[in-house]
Amino acid sequence: MNIWCIQAYDQPRGKSARTYDFSLELISLGHKVTFFTNSYCHWKHTDILQEGERWRIEEIDGIRVVWLKTFPYTDNGWRRGANMLSNARRSLQAAATIKEKPDVVIGPSVPLGTGWAASRIAKKAGAAFVFEVRDVWPIALVDDGGMSPNSPVYHVFRYLEKKLYSRAHRISSTLPFLFEHVKESGSNPAKVEWVPNGVNLDRFEKYKTYDGGKSEKLKVMYIGGFGVAHDVISLVRAAHMLNESNPGCFSFIIIGSGVKKKECVEFVNSVGISNIEFRDPIDKARIPEVQTEADVLVACVTDSASYRFGLNLNKLFDYFASARPVVFSGNAPNDPIEESQSGYSVHPERPDEIARVLLLISKLSPKERKQMGERGRSYLENNFDMKRLGKKMEKLLLDAKNAAQNKF
Numbered sequence: 001m002n003i004w005c006i007q008a009y010d011q012p013r014g015k016s017a018r019t020y021d022f023s024l025e026l027i028s029l030g031h032k033v034t035f036f037t038n039s040y041c042h043w044k045h046t047d048i049l050q051e052g053e054r055w056r057i058e059e060i061d062g063i064r065v066v067w068l069k070t071f072p073y074t075d076n077g078w079r080r081g082a083n084m085l086s087n088a089r090r091s092l093q094a095a096a097t098i099k100e101k102p103d104v105v106i107g108p109s110v111p112l113g114t115g116w117a118a119s120r121i122a123k124k125a126g127a128a129f130v131f132e133v134r135d136v137w138p139i140a141l142v143d144d145g146g147m148s149p150n151s152p153v154y155h156v157f158r159y160l161e162k163k164l165y166s167r168a169h170r171i172s173s174t175l176p177f178l179f180e181h182v183k184e185s186g187s188n189p190a191k192v193e194w195v196p197n198g199v200n201l202d203r204f205e206k207y208k209t210y211d212g213g214k215s216e217k218l219k220v221m222y223i224g225g226f227g228v229a230h231d232v233i234s235l236v237r238a239a240h241m242l243n244e245s246n247p248g249c250f251s252f253i254i255i256g257s258g259v260k261k262k263e264c265v266e267f268v269n270s271v272g273i274s275n276i277e278f279r280d281p282i283d284k285a286r287i288p289e290v291q292t293e294a295d296v297l298v299a300c301v302t303d304s305a306s307y308r309f310g311l312n313l314n315k316l317f318d319y320f321a322s323a324r325p326v327v328f329s330g331n332a333p334n335d336p337i338e339e340s341q342s343g344y345s346v347h348p349e350r351p352d353e354i355a356r357v358l359l360l361i362s363k364l365s366p367k368e369r370k371q372m373g374e375r376g377r378s379y380l381e382n383n384f385d386m387k388r389l390g391k392k393m394e395k396l397l398l399d400a401k402n403a404a405q406n407k408f
Contacts, residue, residue: 001397004034004095004102004127006118008070008087008111009042012060016042016314017284018134018174021200023063025390026397032064034102036091039067040083043257043281045074055094066094075259076146088113092120101125104397106172109133112160119167128404130397131168133178136309137161143306144228162186170400172393176310176334191403193396196312198389199380204321207288210373212366213295219251220358221294223287224315226258231300234329236264236276237351242358243275249362253293255279291322295369296343296361300329303348307332317384320376325361325369329354342376 003026010019012035023033039049039056049056049069056067068090073079091114105127107118115131122129138157141147147154165171165187171178172195179189213219220239226232232254239252252275254264261278268276282290291297297319301307311332319326320336326343328335329350337345344360346353361369 001031001103001401002034002100003031003397004105004118004121005036006091006095006105006107006114006121007035007037008084008108008114009038010035011037011041012063012065013283013285014041014043015281015284018197018314020063021198021386022390022393024061024200025386026394027062029390029394031394033062034064034066034098036066036068036094038070038083038087040070040072045072047072055090057094066098068094084111084113087111088117091117095121102127103401104128104130106130106132106397107164109137109161109164110135112137112157112164115164116160119164123167126404128169128397128400129167130170130172130400131164132172132174134174134312136175136178136181136306139181140229140306143304144302146228165191168400169403170396172396174312176312178309181309193392193399195389195393195396196384197314197317198384198386199317199321200386201321201381203285204288207292208321208323208377210292210323210370212368212370214366215362215364216249217251218249218295218358218362219253219293220296220298221253221255221291222298222300223255223282223290223318224299225256226261226264228259229302229304229306230258230260231302231329231349232256232260232264233267234349234351235298235300235354236267236273238354238358239276240267240271240273241351241355243273245355246359246362248275250275250358252276253279255282255290257281287318288322291318291324294322294324296325296327296358297322298327298329298354300354301348303331310334311336317380320380320384323370323373323377325372326376327354327357327361336379337376340376340379342372342379 010016012020040047070086071082073083105118105122107115119129162185171192183189242250328337328345330348344357
């Protein structure tokens with residue numbers, strides 16, 4: 001198959017690796033992949049293209065990459081909206097210059113304009129359209145307080161979302177409980193296939209060994225965003241509690257950036273915590289090595305209704321790959337930590353609970369912590385290895401192609 005992936009924020013070898021990882025797997029299975037994406041990096045706010053370039057095509061690791069020149073931005077204001085619109089426009093323009101036709105076109109739910117552009121490209125080429133849902137826009141925007149359900153923009157987005165469900169020959173969802181929402185949106189839930197994020201385990205092979213650490217000085221690490229949906233401040237407050245009750249027993253490394261980072265840094269400065277180190281974001285490729293510094297890896301999200309469709313955090317799978325104990329603070333109908341018995345899950349926005357389970361982990365023997373991490377690694381290998389998921393994605397795309405031909 002000739003597969004086109006139309007994206008906005010994923011980049012080859014970048015921080016968000018889903019499209020890149022699946023592209024590599026599909027190429028290994030004998031398919032051809034073209035990956036359209038912004039040249040402007042969503043996290044670093046830097047641009048690959050020069051002034052005057054509208055797009056650039058190059059090959060990276062066997063993937064044909066189409067870099068799109070889009071409107072720059074640094075926050076969630078109007079400039080980001082302009083970036084989304086410019087991505088859709090550039091995708092349509094660049095696709096029109098490529099002479100060959102795709103068999104399948106994949107487009108995302110975030111931003112919805114990019115998904116719409118992908119559906120247009122597919123229709124013009126007579127190709128199958130696969131709608132990839134990672135976040136349920138616009139409902140997730142309402143759940144996180146970024147948009148009112150009475151806003152005209154909400155109703156435009158909701159209309160567009162329903163149209164994309166309807167146009168899709170198949171729906172690839174990273175969320176395990178999307179089926180009922182698709183049905184409520186007027187489309188056939190039989191089109192939905194759960195294809196979660198996964199991990200290329202080859203990247204972690206030389207870094208997976210862990211001896212269990214030393215109970216008297218455990219290193220706790222968070223890698224990820226400081227966005228609206230993230231609850232890093234609860235981890236910071238938990239660090240303060242532990243610094244007060246068990247001074248010197250824990251150190252914290254917090255890596256990433258986002259709108260809520262300032263709040264975390266200001267809190268640390270105001271109370272004078274000395275056991276927290278903040279670091280800038282890192283590329284996805286560095287995660288396996290950096291995680292070797294940790295004894296415990298933490299993921300924290302807010303108590304948001306947006307997780308009612310299920311949880312599929314990239315960082316959890318990266319954490320499992322490093323074979324370390326994991327602490328998750330959140331609320332979702334599925335719980336990979338409990339399923340894998342690889343750590344502890346606690347209620348969201350409860351720093352006292354995070355502190356409590358970190359103390360529990362510190363009281364385990366190194367052997368017990370090692371075994372806890374190994375259970376997470378085994379769970380990942382059995383369920384979220386990219387080689388397994390690549391074949392699952394291939395089947396979904398073939399089904400979409402057949403459905404397009406047979407008018408599903």
